[in-house]
Amino acid sequence: MIDRVVFPFRGAELGGSHIAAFTLGEALQAQGGVVCVIVCPANTLIEREAQRLGFQTVASGEAPTGSNSVVTDMLWASRRRDVLNRASNDARDVVVHCSDINTLRSWGLAAKLAALKVVYHHHALNRLVWPPHLVSLAYADAVVGVSDATVRKVRGWRSDAVKELNPFLLDLSIDRGKARSDLLEEYGWSPDSRVVGWVGNFWKRKRPLFFLEVAAELYRRDGRYRFVMFGRDGDHSRKELTGLAQQLGLAGTVALPGFRQPAELNIACLDLLLAPAPQEPFGRTLVEAILLGTPVAATSGAGHSEILAAWGGGELLDPAATPLQMAGVCERILQDSGRVTLPAPARRAIAEQLEPQQHAARMMDIYANATRRDSKPANATAQTEGGYR
Known part of the structure; x- marks a missing residue:
């Protein structure tokens, strides 16, 4: 024993x-x-x-x-x-x-x-x-x-x-609608905003700069888009990312609140989780999003491909895809997120497995x-x- x-x-x-x-x-x-x-x-x-x-x-x-x-x-x-x-x-x-x-x-x-x-x-x-x-x-x-x-x-x-x-x-009883409205109120964003999020520390391999490039393309297409990046400094700092967001014309549309707990709230408040890391060993954040019913747009490879192939919950794009192409996937998902998210019974079954x-x-x-x-x-x-x- x-x-x-x-x-x-x-x-x-x-x-x-x-x-x-x-x-x-x-x-x-x-x-x-x-x-x-x-x-x-x-x-x-x-x-x-x-x-x-x-x-x-x-x-x-x-x-x-x-x-x-x-x-x-x-x-x-x-x-x-x-x-x-x-x-x-x-x-x-x-x-x-x-x-x-x-x-x-x-x-x-x-x-x-x-x-x-x-x-x-x-x-x-x-x-x-x-x-x-x-x-x-x-x-x-x-x-x-x-x-x-x-x-x-x-x-x-x-x-x-x-x-x-x-x-x-995870607390699967979290009210995604309330979590979203709380985030919008915190940053003074309109109720009709389309919130795309990042969850993870700012390591180069996770591609936070690519996230902001996709964000810039989405914002050019629709001014209702807003972006939130939950995480701590890594290879890139919050200050650096704030400066890049401004350079890309995203001033006032990107929030970097740092690391917050519980992690569920960081994901539940999103309309879409964008996970552009091409080689995640497993992809904890993807699983949390699937369980909470937040749709996912992710780069394929390793853990991301395993997770979505096994359970669904989002769409994958090749690591060589451009920000323009990834923005297109994000928009397609948001047009009908119910097409990719799993019904509650399926999510509960996965939670039981884990x-x-x-x-x-x-x-x-x-x-x-x-x-x-x-x-x-x-x-x-x-x-x-x-x-x-």
Whole structure:
């Protein structure tokens, strides 16, 4: 029986993998008998959110970082081992759950020094060719991918990798009409506005600049369009995006309110979610939009294609499409959004598939296999490739 799951993190800001880990952690603790501990840099948003959710936290004693050093990973291994031992608190069966390859590099060796089992949850599409990354895969007693695309990326090195979709816990009772009217009132926009939104941090790979180019084309076609971009600074800042919006003739039509919670409200208030990232490992925001009944226009590839092929809820366009072409897809969807959105019973059925308690039960099986010395981590209860149950 697993007593404790330790989730180490290295950065400062929240992202999809953190939300997935926290959702899993809450479900594990709700089942009883499992304590989840978050190890992270002190005084960060990750630490504050973990504490808000009631998790035990242990300060890693390190500054937030997004990069690795082979030398640092080796020199700090014993110190990190001691941190994991504090987080374990003498529990008998402990699993260290790493949610990205750099965290596995940093904390996997420390976990092995502490004689703890490691589960690696692959959330990325990066090519696993860098030798330190490949070495770190050997630390994992089980490997899980969040989509067919992520599993394929890692299976060349770990044939035992299995797929397990991230869990979702959303308030499906949210009144989209009220959420929309609240947004319009906040920004003084007319009730007949057509609200197109972005939800995600402003990383180059997600293409926020492309979003604004599409926005400019939509606004040229119809002055009722308004745009809202929920997210934090990444490669691009809110200040930079505000300046670009002005250059594109969108002054007064684009709102950048930052990151807000609950995430459901950010999506429920939209007439359309535009997700132009061409290579999302899974696409958490797309799933949330589908569940809430917000239509989606997205760039095809990897997770986006898997999600819409499995469930519907929107339209895809080739990554090479121009802003003009994407604007055309947006307009077509908005002319008859009921054509792409799913009826309430279908959305509830998908929500049940992604229910955190079911996800937690499957992960407990994976953890249990990982703790057996003679186990092979493949797990019959995990979701098989192509299977969206």
